[in-house]
Amino acid sequence: MTADTLAFVLEREAGSPGIVELIGKEAGHIRERLHAHGAVLLRGFGIGGVDGFAEVVRALSGEPLKYTERSSPRSTIKGNVYTSTDYPQDEEIFLHTENSYQSSWPRLLYFHCVQEPETLGATPLADIREIHRLIDPAVRAEFERRGWMVVRNFHDGFGVDWRQVFNTEDRAEVEANCRAKDLEFEWTADGGLRTRGVRRAVHLHPDTGEQVWFNHIALFHHTTLAAEVQEGLLELFSEEDLPSNTYYGDGGSIPAEVMDHLRACYRAASTRFDWRHDDVLVVDNMLAAHGREPFTGPRRIAVAMAEPYAPAGEPK
CATH class of the missing domain: 3.60.130.10 (Clavaminate synthase-like)
Structure with missing residues (x-):
């Protein structure tokens, strides 16, 4: 090493x-x-x-x-x-x-x-142990208290289709899969699908017992996308209809300064x-x-x- x-x-x-x-x-x-x-x-x-x-x-x-x-x-x-x-x-x-x-x-x-x-x-x-350490304790505590929510919208003809995601064309099978995975779901008027899942932001490593920052909060938040990609998507969709986005677990918006801080912690811990x-x-x-x-x-x-x-x- x-x-x-x-x-x-x-x-x-x-x-x-x-x-x-x-x-x-x-x-x-x-x-x-x-x-x-x-x-x-x-x-x-x-x-x-x-x-x-x-x-x-x-x-x-x-x-x-x-x-x-x-x-x-x-x-x-x-x-x-x-x-x-x-x-x-x-x-x-x-x-x-x-x-x-x-x-x-x-x-x-x-x-x-x-x-x-x-x-x-x-x-x-x-190292997500190091990311956990770098994150402001108040920011960590807020996510540990409220959890985080991932919202995904699968639009027909745009991005990854729900049929690809769930490997089936059977809506009943998709619904059963969502229930098994603790996902709320709704079929949208355009033939697409919206899912919501509330998850923990911090987990324990099953072998070492260490706390790790294990989540998709940063990657799935729309502000992590390149500026021109963000602008293009927001011209096509409202924020609630974006292909993916993240929130606090109760649905509250994550402040811009929190997202900036999280991304900075990932970059500070990054190696190549x-x-x-x-x-x-x-x-x-x-x-x-x-x-x-x-x-x-x-x-x-x-x-x-x-x-x-x-x-x-x-x-x-």
Whole structure:
């Protein structure tokens, strides 16, 4: 680990075993490094394409998970291995924790560098224990008292369709899925769907017991978008009809200065590294947030998720 990266780097040495064999021998050590650093970068190994990447996931975590209740467009590469978010390459994806707007989420995330970008294109990381520490205690206390709400609007013909999100065209199945995941729902007049979910902002890491800032408050708030994107969306939709937005758990608006503070804390905790071909990055989703820099060139990162977790026993 270097001072400017969050991930613990495990680089192949001459004569060392292949990556799957190494994981079989060093799984306990890799888990320890994940708990300490939040992420482990496996570098210098021949991965063997998408099939080899899936075997890496299985070696440490078992079968990769299907991407459900999705919030961003991804393409399936093969099985449950996906492209990273299909998003314009000149725009940033702000730091976030995967699926933290849901009632359950993957514990581990896997990223595989199939093709390096020409410039930038890093997957920055931020320790969400450190973010929790950096946030003003009064701001944290307000979210712990009120919770946070995510509102999502799925408009026919715009953005990610509800049929893609819930992997079905059956409205009754969507409604049952929403009830199971503690989501309020309503079908809108234009044939779309609105959902609301109230979640906790601060969680306990299930292995270390540490408090972590685990939520989608910053990423989903409309003010985190680039100014021109915000303006374009607000020309098309009222604030309540935006594709996604966040509020306090009672529906109250989050003040602009609070959102500015939260984003500043993410950035203060952020670190980066440059991708190399065949890198595999393993991220503890409840210890490290991830994002994406803008980039040039044909960057291609494969993604898989594993080890589902639901915090039923966690104290309110």
